[in-house]
Amino acid sequence: MLDIRGLAASIADKPILNGIDLVVPDGEVHAVMGPNGAGKSTLGYVLSGREDYLVTAGTATFGGADLLAMEPEQRAAAGVFLAFQAPVELPGVNNANFLRTALNAIRRAHGEPELDAVQFLKLARAESKRLSMPEDMLKRNVNVGFSGGEKKRNEVLQMAILRPKLAILDETDSGLDIDALKIVADGVNALRGPAFSALVITHHQRLLDYLVPNRVHVLLNGRIVRSGGPDLARDLEKSGYAELIAEAA
Amino acid sequence: MNTGAEGFLERYEGLAGRLPGDSAMRAAAADAFRLAGLPGGTQKRRIEAWKYTSLRPVAEAVFRRDSYPRHEAETILAGLSLLDSPRAVFVDGVFRADVSGGLAGGFARFADQPDFGTLSWPDREPMVALNTMLAADGAAFHVHAGHDGGVVQLVSIMAGESDAHPRHSVRLDAGASLTLVEISAGQGAYLLNTVAELHLAPGARLTHIRLQDEAATAFHVSTTYADIGAGAIYDSFTLTLGGRLSRTEVHAHLTGAGATAHLNAAQLLGGSQHADFTSVVGHTAPGCSSRQTVKTVLAGRSRGVFQGKIAVARDAQKTDGYQMNQALLLSPDAEIDSKPELEIFADDVKCSHGATVGALDAEQLFYLRSRGIPDAEARAILVRAFLAEALDAVANETIRGRLETAVAHWWMRQAA
């Protein structure tokens, strides 16, 4: 269970998050919506430990452990996965090799045996196929020369292989056509179960048609200003954020 | 009469005490010059900065001291088709009020200017030492805070077979701007050895155009030091067309945060010309950017040199430096030597340079000819296209037009 209380964070002395309270129980998918600049991406970065952000107040625990005290890789080992809004290119780093290194680092942290190249490739190929991704994606350098859609699908492939307990999807739907959107949603839905939860950061309701959330939260000026069921997303799609912004002001 | 370094030193001894400005600085410069000598000429040790350019011909030349009839200078001046803007004209290194004009309050003579020697390094640059030791005249421009000094022309005419060491300075106060067009021409076998010191206060903007169209028998050395304050922009373009042996050296120091330097240049060389464009961009403040495009076209038995260093100091984080230098060899007897250099001590930087050397693209040439364009014209078109990227950096259309005309004349001279 992800438990965030009074979380405040700033970047370069500029406050972005101003006291977030949010609980995502195991097995649930929660959506975080909000206009540009509301702090949605910051929330993802702070939870995954990006160093540019300074946590100024509050707590965040995951499965009872203090998330904020961990290094990024320890959070990854604990099961936190961030699907980046803009996946980073790693020139010269082979996708398959990257994923295997990551998977084995996490397995090591859990005291599990590492996978050798053959075992890994078998797994990676199966997952690629399941997600209808071309196999040659594994051979290419991480995100280098990938189209926007390919990058996002590569994030989903990584998620499928690393099998996180908490996936944070930072606008993974942006720039995707409807087929790619379904693939992303299917990828997350396939992981859904009592030990998996997800925080879906999105601008639009579209993704939530395929990836139906248990709860929807609206983030505004670094605070959650409204929470509700899946209907809230549909209402927002119709009415926009203007009303909420006016309310907050 | 002695030639070479001894000749210059002898002259200095003879003038000692009679030259304006700080005499101690002149004496120190003379010591430095005595130690270094003329690069490639009388100097004892190889200087890396002068690896590809030797001033031996300067060391061996005899320069006259007697003056020439004024009408020769006027004929040359008339042939320059200057812009319709204020001009400060120097003949054989001496300011000539009678042919200058339009200069406003911001102009002063060298003797009055306080910036002499504040930026230059006579101990590192032998030719700057020589200038510092012998400089007798020059122009000083000062634009007050927030003012636009417009376009000013700084013209050098060398009519006698003499040597001149003008010393110029520009001071732009905060937010001031100026376009300085420096034109040099002449006739005979002379030496023009200019040093300019440019101070750009925060937010100032200096556009600096140099058109070097010296006589084919002339020696031309020009060294510029620019100190570029926070947010200021130094936009420099040098077109080298003339001279038997020339070197244009620019030291741009980005000393205030967010300053910008553009050091663009084009060199067109033919016959047995030797031309050297050397630049050092010193990033010492954070968040500065520098851009450089230098193109050289070489015909005949000419030799072109490009040396360009981008130096980033430890504190100059977030530096963005880019440099491209390209050379086009039109003749089997021409030679290009290029030394782009990166010296980086800060880690959060983006610096890159590129260099290419080659001939006109045979396929492009064929394509043009197959469309009916005669060979010579097709070559001219491709050379012009090659130069365009450098010339396009000159934003002022009138000035760019003037430079393009000069290029066209150069091309006609080659074809002849």
Add this chain to the structure above:
Amino acid sequence: MAAVTETLDTVQSVTQSGYKWGFETKIEMDFAPKGLNEDIIRLISARKEEPAWMLDWRLKAYAAWLKMEEPDWARVDHPPIDYQDLHYYAAPKKKPGPKSLDEVDPELLKMYEKLGIPLKERAILAGVDPDTVENTQIAVDAVFDSVSVATTFQATLRKAGVIFCPISEAVREHPDLVRQYIGTVVPVADNYFAALNSAVFTDGSFVFIPKGVRCPMELSTYFRINARNTGQFERTLIIAEAGSHVSYLEGCTAPQRDENQLHAAVVELVAMDDARIKYSTVQNWYPGDANGKGGIYNFVTKRGACRGARSQISWTQVETGSAITWKYPSCVLLGEDSVGEFYSVAVTNNHQQADTGTKMIHIGKGSRSTIIAKGISAGQSSNTYRGLVRMLPGATNARNFTQCDSLLIGDRCGAHTVPYIESRNPTAKVEHEATTSKLADDQLFYCRQRGLSEEDAVSLLVNGFCKDVLKQLPMEFAVEAQKLLAVSLEGSVG
């Protein structure tokens, strides 16, 4: 992993035999007094049982050296070297090493462990006298075991007509060949260190590949832990006759304990028509400690002459060691359509200084060269790429492509790029690109978000940065070179 260790084990035994039977000089416990003069050179020549012409050649080099000055143009800084305070001749086992691994710097041992080097080999690399290593029995077995292997190797090579022997043996056994080629690529007075080497060289290899022969094995394998035998003034000469191919690899991924501070090697390569020489180096000499104390000065002259049409010489180097590296493996492209290549990774950390690059001298029509240089600076180190591409008037349609990339890790180091491009032929084409950047925060974070530790992330990204060079290395060596990069950069982040 297992496969690598196994290879290492095999190689270890083979190299030991090579060392024992093929390369050790017959003179034991032999010292010359400190200092350099004609008598010392005469002594070296006499000990090596050299013919008179070789001695004359050495003396000529010495006379030239006396008139020369140590070069000062490289961006390296060190206290003056007292050339009269060095031993110029000494048998290999000259100094008592550590008696056991307990006496060896634990940092060094930790590094060996990370590189996956077997225990026994670690001891040898650390300079422990093999006779005193606890498990002597194993060593003896290994030696016995490998005699046959070495013999097989030698037999295979001999059958192919390949000569592969110590240079001193070649001077005695193949004097005509040596005399014909030595000093023709790097003249005795080429530079200060080459002249010094020519006067006093004692070790090194000689390789001759006859016409049309493809060397049946990588000559690398012999040299894996040849460390103790690698002399201070090594001299290597490789001749590939028309149509022959050879791949030679020197060095070792393990850092080597070495008492000699100054190394001045000369390597000469000659490739005739259609011949190909691939020369790979992994240099990991002792770099000095974290405070810049100690470490090797590695001043090396390496040059290849592509004399024949369509000949090809390829240099690949991974330079991670030495306190100071001064090295420019070069190609003189004389033959029509000859090809020169230089692939380099140079890593500097702590207080290391490297000034390294290449020279491509294009003389022949249609000659082509490629330069890929990757510099990584960390700590307070200084890393300079210095390269020359020269197109001479005859180099019609010659081509060069150069890519130099520098990566900075931390804000106390320096990365410098100093290319010289000189062209005197309008049909020749030169393209040069250089970039400098830092290890990007977003890339590091991305890797760590996926579970990689910071050190693993750095290692992965640096390996990615160097990929174009590493892929040029022989397979099994590339794996170790990757690990070596990671080890060399340890402690550079955070």
